[in-house]
Amino acid sequence: MKDLAVRLAALDADASAAVQVIAYFDGLVEAGAGLQSIVRGAAVLAGCPARLDDPARRVHIRMLPDGAAAAKTPDDDGWPGAAAGTATLRLERSGAAGPVDAMVLERAAAAARTVLDRTRGRAPVTDQPAMVELLVDAAAPADARQRAARLLGLTAGGTAYAMVFHGGEIRILKGDADPPRGRAGIGPAGPILDLPVSHDGARVAVRFTAAGTDEDPGKTIISYAELGALVMLTQVPEPGAVPDVRILEQAGAPWLLPTLHAVTSTTSLRAAATLLRLHHSTLQDRVAQAEHLLGWSLRDPDGLLRTHLALVLRRLHRNPVSP
């Protein structure tokens, strides 16, 4: 018997192929097929590997055109794709999608979204900004916020916390959920109706995050709860104008900031050297040079505190209050 893919490939890229693609994915959805079946269908009908990725739900499926599941390979931005809620369905094919590919993408993505919503809970907050805005708005009526929480898959009696990402995106997570990766501030967990407080905390915390690069060393995720009295530094009107921050900005040596971060975030020079992957003696040379550039000591607690405060103020200067 000639099989499905062979027959479909033999069809012209015309209305009859489209009808068959629609019939196939409608059939899958009606029969309650799972995500693997849908991605497999896309790969078989398009004749190339297909993948579904939903980082928010940790769903990653990749199928080959012979129907076999396969390990994930690096992404290629050039592949044609279609959004399925928070997930993306892509065909691993270079160039623009042909008419049949486009139909496969559209129908498979719609089918995948249906299954994701049915089997993996409602789509998480990222694609529902209006609900999130409502949840973190202390001025909104409590019952409207409770309804928004339900729609986002949160239980009325449960706890939740807000995350504010460096780009300004807000996410709400269940109290016991691990935070997703990225550069973000985390607000304190609490009852649903206290989410505005959590959001305020997350907005403060994100200002203390760094890119995690040599140019901007530091932690990429900061919890409001761990800041303590450092929060008071947000009261400084112009952190960039603080003389110690200016010294950091003007020092010019590319190794300086990573070195200062390592020295202030570890408990010994030996640990700092390990963090920097430097030899102990090399780091000692750098510390001496840094002391010369800064004009204060890096080997006593007062000097370390002064350095630490300067680094924090520099981050606050680089991460101004969002509107």
Place this chain on the structure above:
Amino acid sequence: MTAVVPSPPPFDPELGAALAVLGEQLPPSFTPEMIPLMRQGASVMDTFSDDDLRRDGRFTVEERTVPGLDGDPDISLLICRPTAATGTLGCLYHTHGGGMILGDNRSGVDMMLDFAEEFGLVVVSVEYRLAPETPHPGPVNDCYAGLLWTAAHADELGFEPGRLIVAGGSAGGGLAAALALMARDLDGPELLGQLLICPMLDDRNESTSAVQMEGLGVWDRTANRTGWGALLGAAAGGPGVSPYAAPARAVDLGNLPPAFIDVGSAETFRDEDVAYASRIWQAGGRAELHVWPGGFHGFDMMAPTAVISQDARQARFRWLNRLLNA
């Protein structure tokens, strides 16, 4: 009292979706008047060229003409031999499917070549005459004549006579089962196994699965009546049908080579195939039975990429591995 027709088991989700696409080209039912049309429908059956069968030089391909049974016309055997295989070769003697009315000795042979590549087997596929032009016993006698020739020429074909397996799907599964019965009864060649893929075994066509699946899936009760009617004429379903035509009619299923039987739960042949395996066990024989949930007739050939089709195929490889290598 009203007869209650039980509702059919649902199709597997992927298979049901494939059927929604394929159904237009392949109606579940067909009647005798549709036989010529079905034979023309090249879209239904695969066709393989010699080049396809050679698989980039991994097989040699030849057609041999050999004598028919007891003065019957000569028959043609498609012989595919692996070029790179080492060690002791076996042989798959293949009887193709097509409801006794369709197909040729290349139909379905690609699956046999897959087995042959994995296990080092010569594939011999017989071109038997089709019903209704040739009613029973012509088709099965052609198959048996080819089997006798193959067994007698094991040396020339390069396989070990003790490693001869009969294999087929659908009507070809029924023919392979009949060959095992004939070889037992007529002092024919010793067979290592019988690989019966969704076999067509029972002309009575009245099991619960046949009734349940009427008008659904692939090869429904009406199509089955067309096939058996072509082979047996008015005798179909009546008394006195030979077990070599319909192996389910055999009174004795003892002393048969080990059988592999698979079938879908959503097809006409489910109950007769399950019964055949059960009767082999009851007769003290060896059989392995797989009933794949939600499978329609021939599902793994029509939708080979579905996960259940992959599993069904792997089960055949595993059986052959135990049979040949254990």
